[in-house]
Amino acid sequence: MDKNNYIGFICVGNELFYSVANTNVxxxxxxxxxxGFEINFNIIVPDDMDKIISAVDFCMKxxxxxxxxxGLGPTFDDITREAISxxxxxxxxxxxxxxxxxxxxxxxxxxxxxxxxxxKQAMVIDGTSVISNTIxxxxxxxxxxxxxxxxxxxxxxxxxxxxxxxxxxxxxxxxIYHAGGLFVRKGxxxxxxxxxxxxxxxxxxxxxxxxxxxxxxILAKPYxxxxxxxxxxxxxxxxxxxxGALKEIFQDSFIGNYSIPEKLxxxxxxxxxxxxxxxxxxGGLAGxxxxxxxxxxxxxxxxxxxxxxxxxxxxxxxxxxILRKYGAVSEQTAVAMAKGARKYGKAxxxxxxxxxxxxxxxxxxxxxxxxxxxxALSNRHIETKSFYFSGSRSTIKIRxxxxxxDFMRRVIIQNVA
Amino acid sequence: MDKNNYIGFICVGNELFYSVANTNVxxxxxxxxxxGFEINFNIIVPDDMDKIISAVDFCMKxxxxxxxxxGLGPTFDDITREAISxxxxxxxxxxxxxxxxxxxxxxxxxxxxxxxxxxKQAMVIDGTSVISNTIxxxxxxxxxxxxxxxxxxxxxxxxxxxxxxxxxxxxxxxxIYHAGGLFVRKGxxxxxxxxxxxxxxxxxxxxxxxxxxxxxxILAKPYxxxxxxxxxxxxxxxxxxxxGALKEIFQDSFIGNYSIPEKLxxxxxxxxxxxxxxxxxxGGLAGxxxxxxxxxxxxxxxxxxxxxxxxxxxxxxxxxxILRKYGAVSEQTAVAMAKGARKYGKAxxxxxxxxxxxxxxxxxxxxxxxxxxxxALSNRHIETKSFYFSGSRSTIKIRxxxxxxDFMRRVIIQNVA
Numbered sequence: 001m002d003k004n005n006y007i008g009f010i011c012v013g014n015e016l017f018y019s020v021a022n023t024n025v026x027x028x029x030x031x032x033x034x035x036g037f038e039i040n041f042n043i044i045v046p047d048d049m050d051k052i053i054s055a056v057d058f059c060m061k062x063x064x065x066x067x068x069x070x071g072l073g074p075t076f077d078d079i080t081r082e083a084i085s086x087x088x089x090x091x092x093x094x095x096x097x098x099x100x101x102x103x104x105x106x107x108x109x110x111x112x113x114x115x116x117x118x119x120k121q122a123m124v125i126d127g128t129s130v131i132s133n134t135i136x137x138x139x140x141x142x143x144x145x146x147x148x149x150x151x152x153x154x155x156x157x158x159x160x161x162x163x164x165x166x167x168x169x170x171x172x173x174x175x176i177y178h179a180g181g182l183f184v185r186k187g188x189x190x191x192x193x194x195x196x197x198x199x200x201x202x203x204x205x206x207x208x209x210x211x212x213x214x215x216x217x218i219l220a221k222p223y224x225x226x227x228x229x230x231x232x233x234x235x236x237x238x239x240x241x242x243x244g245a246l247k248e249i250f251q252d253s254f255i256g257n258y259s260i261p262e263k264l265x266x267x268x269x270x271x272x273x274x275x276x277x278x279x280x281x282x283g284g285l286a287g288x289x290x291x292x293x294x295x296x297x298x299x300x301x302x303x304x305x306x307x308x309x310x311x312x313x314x315x316x317x318x319x320x321x322i323l324r325k326y327g328a329v330s331e332q333t334a335v336a337m338a339k340g341a342r343k344y345g346k347a348x349x350x351x352x353x354x355x356x357x358x359x360x361x362x363x364x365x366x367x368x369x370x371x372x373x374x375x376a377l378s379n380r381h382i383e384t385k386s387f388y389f390s391g392s393r394s395t396i397k398i399r400x401x402x403x404x405x406d407f408m409r410r411v412i413i414q415n416v417a
Numbered sequence: 418m419d420k421n422n423y424i425g426f427i428c429v430g431n432e433l434f435y436s437v438a439n440t441n442v443x444x445x446x447x448x449x450x451x452x453g454f455e456i457n458f459n460i461i462v463p464d465d466m467d468k469i470i471s472a473v474d475f476c477m478k479x480x481x482x483x484x485x486x487x488g489l490g491p492t493f494d495d496i497t498r499e500a501i502s503x504x505x506x507x508x509x510x511x512x513x514x515x516x517x518x519x520x521x522x523x524x525x526x527x528x529x530x531x532x533x534x535x536x537k538q539a540m541v542i543d544g545t546s547v548i549s550n551t552i553x554x555x556x557x558x559x560x561x562x563x564x565x566x567x568x569x570x571x572x573x574x575x576x577x578x579x580x581x582x583x584x585x586x587x588x589x590x591x592x593i594y595h596a597g598g599l600f601v602r603k604g605x606x607x608x609x610x611x612x613x614x615x616x617x618x619x620x621x622x623x624x625x626x627x628x629x630x631x632x633x634x635i636l637a638k639p640y641x642x643x644x645x646x647x648x649x650x651x652x653x654x655x656x657x658x659x660x661g662a663l664k665e666i667f668q669d670s671f672i673g674n675y676s677i678p679e680k681l682x683x684x685x686x687x688x689x690x691x692x693x694x695x696x697x698x699x700g701g702l703a704g705x706x707x708x709x710x711x712x713x714x715x716x717x718x719x720x721x722x723x724x725x726x727x728x729x730x731x732x733x734x735x736x737x738x739i740l741r742k743y744g745a746v747s748e749q750t751a752v753a754m755a756k757g758a759r760k761y762g763k764a765x766x767x768x769x770x771x772x773x774x775x776x777x778x779x780x781x782x783x784x785x786x787x788x789x790x791x792x793a794l795s796n797r798h799i800e801t802k803s804f805y806f807s808g809s810r811s812t813i814k815i816r817x818x819x820x821x822x823d824f825m826r827r828v829i830i831q832n833v834a
Contacts, residue, residue, distance in 0.1 A: 022439035042461035196532035283708025284701025291700025
């Protein structure tokens with residue numbers, strides 16, 4: 001608490017599955033954390049008097065600044081104003097100025113008969129500074145109480161974001177609460193390495209970052225480890241040293257701030273190559289991931305999703321004998337699929353993915369999660385690899401698709417000048 | 418607190434912008450609230466000992482059950498175990514059984530050298546019940562403390578969801594904490610209708626539900642409107658009446674509690690038909706969505722992702738003259754693609770999707786968001802349809818894929834006996 005810049009964020013609302021709350025948590029963290037403040041608690045709480053008061057009390061004890069979104073509307077279940085009034089012991093008073101503003105907002109929307117219940121929105125907490133709402137009708141409020149700043153902001157994400165960014169942050173930046181210790185964040189991605197391996201290999205550089213007062217966070221995503229660094233602005237040159245160290249440690253696994261598909265797109269662009277996929281167990285997911293990248297049509301011809309053996313034979317021309325001898329999930333079948341995709345897809349390089357996504361269809365020799373891959377280059381160079389993925393059907397699919405895309409990238413790096 | 422079924426959910430993690438936290442908040446609310454529990458507080462808290470303990474203490478005072486996700490990994494910043502150990506005053510002890518399970522998980526992944534760090538994951542809180550992790554290495558834990566149940570679950574959303582759904586909920590349902598279902602929730606899905614239309618057409622039945630003390634929530638998803646009802650258990654028969662009313666109002670657009678792909682899979686199964694796709698702008702997403710359904714290989718042969726015109730010509734045999742005369746994004750090209758997919762994919766019915774996902778590539782006649790589709794049946798019956806979708810590239814892709822899958826379903830219903 002010595003830093004004076006902890007924010008407790010409370011999101012009030014009775015909504016199902018919290019999609020608005022989650023949006024506001026995301027907005028608040030983006031705006032506040034990139035501006036040198038830290039949100040130490042995010043609390044999502046229903047429109048319930050006792051629960052709101054409990055959450056406020058908790059944040060008053062643990063944070064320097066409280067930002068509360070939601071519950072400022074005109075309807076019966078909007079009770080945030082009332083909750084703060086009770087908690088602080090300050091009365092709610094009718095504000096003529098606020099009422100005029102609300103009337104103005106309705107006028108702009110060409111609404112003549114203002115519902116009587118909107119008068120509720122002109123009730124403000126005694127001693128509050130009112131924050132104008134340039135988009136909606138609910139004004140925001142700022143209250144100083146027990147050495148804390150409390151902000152009441154509207155719940156709809158676009159109104160919340162506008163008021164937080166353009167009214168609250170400028171006030172906070174000028175306040176004693178802004179510690180002045182601005183920091184910067186940066187993310188680095190590492191493909192295909194287990195979290196514990198990344199952790200072990202980065203011991204030294206991590207200590208260095210921490211000794212400089214930085215933070216180092218590891219996030220495990222499918223087939224990807226994200227490292228997030230937070231460093232005092234004055235020391236941001238350390239990012240270059242971290243990047244250099246990570247490159248040296250992880251070599252081709254280090255992909256900077258790109259995603260796995262973006263990194264493949266980059267290498268295809270660099271080598272002026274066109275690729276094509278043949279997918280079985282991933283069902284089109286590898287193609288979908290590549291085509292999330294705008295402009296990829298120059299480098300990606302398509303994907304033959306050969307889910308049935310019939311399509312594998314008919315379109316990819318996988319010989320019946322190979323399917324019979326080795327089975328659909330085998331490196332041999334993957335090779336035949338990759339060859340077919342490269343040829344009929346008219347590509348410089350192709351990737352084939354065939355596996356067992358489950359939950360059924362596994363055996364002792366070929367368990368659920370086994371995925372065989374092949375990458376074929378136009379110089380007849382072919383590489384294969386088998387993976388054993390764990391997880392649900394969806395998880396196996398996403399891991400397989402990303403591992404396949406990453407495998408193609410590595411084969412190109414190692415074999416194409 | 419008289420109901421005994423309040424859950425405090427704490428999401429631990431130092432992640433930027435809270436995307437994992439938000440995902441877990443969503444998962445927790447969906448699973449717990451559909452099962453008759455209420456989450457009274459969601460708290461998102463960084464990997465910080467004091468803050469985790471404060472959040473736990475707060476929930477111990479306000480909820481009956483604590484569910485904590487995250488911070489169980491093998492790395493230095495995974496401190497949830499330690500925090501609960503300190504809070505409860507129970508020691509951390511090494512579990513041979515858990516260590517064996519972790520070794521087994523590595524063995525399945527063919528990893529021989531288990532990082533020393535992972536031993537940390539075999540440390541459990543004294544007196545805990547261990548919950549096996551069938552996907553990742555971090556086991557879950559259940560602790561009874563001061564008349565509360567505390568669950569520690571892993572942070573990665575797929576592991577968290579699996580464990581919450583399949584291990585925690587069955588325990589909770591059998592416990593004294595399950596109030597016997599004070600209310601029940603049910604979701605009904607409507608495909609391809611705008612939110613405002615659904616709202617307007619459901620006026621009467623919505624009022625009826627509300628008059629019975631129920632809640633009625635509309636959630637807009639891509640190409641789908643979800644209606645969520647919450648009703649006192651004693652009145653759950655009203656669900657049948659709502660279902661009947663929705664069926665009558667929305668006819669083929671009403672798809673019950675199925676997703677759009679599941680509903681197509683159902684009709685294919687019913688009619689014993691096999692389908693195949695030809696995708697351009699969706700890049701494999703339609704195939705991906707279908708193959709999320711276990712066992713779909715009986716009904717789905719594959720998808721030809723013909724992203725380039727070359728693949729459209731070469732594999733789907735779309736005549737060059739059609740591409741030249743009408744362009745790749747046209748109903749004529751969609752028809753040729755659908756015919757090719759049905760023939761070479763050896764299917765009873767095929768769907769073709771071709772469009773402009775953007776952000777570039779649009780024109781005045783063919784703007785970004787235009788998507789042309791065709792469905793071909795084996796009796797030579799072909800139907801086409803064009804859509805104008807708004808949104809980002811990703812949004813257009815997902816809307817197009819779902820609209821295409823839904824279009825195939827409607828064509829089958831209307832044309833196949």
